[in-house]
Amino acid sequence: MNILKVGDQEKAACEKCAAFVTVIYQLRDVPFSDGSGLVKQVLVGVCEQCDQVCVLPQQSTPAVKCVLEKQRKPIESRVPAHMLDILNLASAEVGCGTEFAPYLIKYYVHALASRQMSANRLPRYLASDLAKGKAEKRISLKGQHIVEEVGALKSMTHIEKTSDLIRGVILKINDDIVQHKRQKPLNELKGIAAAVG
Numbered sequence: 001m002n003i004l005k006v007g008d009q010e011k012a013a014c015e016k017c018a019a020f021v022t023v024i025y026q027l028r029d030v031p032f033s034d035g036s037g038l039v040k041q042v043l044v045g046v047c048e049q050c051d052q053v054c055v056l057p058q059q060s061t062p063a064v065k066c067v068l069e070k071q072r073k074p075i076e077s078r079v080p081a082h083m084l085d086i087l088n089l090a091s092a093e094v095g096c097g098t099e100f101a102p103y104l105i106k107y108y109v110h111a112l113a114s115r116q117m118s119a120n121r122l123p124r125y126l127a128s129d130l131a132k133g134k135a136e137k138r139i140s141l142k143g144q145h146i147v148e149e150v151g152a153l154k155s156m157t158h159i160e161k162t163s164d165l166i167r168g169v170i171l172k173i174n175d176d177i178v179q180h181k182r183q184k185p186l187n188e189l190k191g192i193a194a195a196v197g
């Protein structure tokens with residue numbers, strides 16, 4: 001891939017001018033075509049004649065994708081209050097504060113959905129006494145893969161409701177991290193904590 005710099009020029013097609021024009025690479029705020037958002041200060045090719053953005057270079061697509069991902073709706077679910085306490089205790093085992101809770105769930109959803117961990121026990125956890133309780137606390141999970149992975153995990157485990165699935169995952173976190181301090185997930189979670197902390 002050819003990496004472009006601010007000020008670089010090349011010939012490209014401009015749709016507006018319906019011509020082959022000189023484009024100059026500049027940082028611009030670029031709105032999405034549907035008006036749903038804006039990518040700030042991203043390198044784009046601007047038509048020398050009409051001053052419109054006409055090229056989005058490959059190196060700028062991760063920045064655009066990042067803004068799109070941030071706009072994506074999170075997965076929302078409600079759980080009993082003690083489930084958040086489990087997440088907070090597990091975060092403390094990793095050496096983190098309460099802000100680590102979403103990463104814990106996402107790590108487990110990924111490991112379970114990709115079969116690096118067995119999901120066999122989730123239905124059993126859901127039948128346990130700890131799974132009960134009024135759903136009074138909200139959990140919000142954002143991310144590029146979480147929607148697909150939650151979907152995959154639901155069909156693997158035949159658990160239909162997202163909030164039930166999240167409960168099962170939290171009870172697995174309780175079993176693995178809070179109760180048994182299993183080293184493999186703990187070590188991997190410490191690595192994630194070092195990267196995001």
Ligand SMILES: [Zn+2]
Binds near residue numbers: 014016017049
């Ligand atoms: Zn033009």
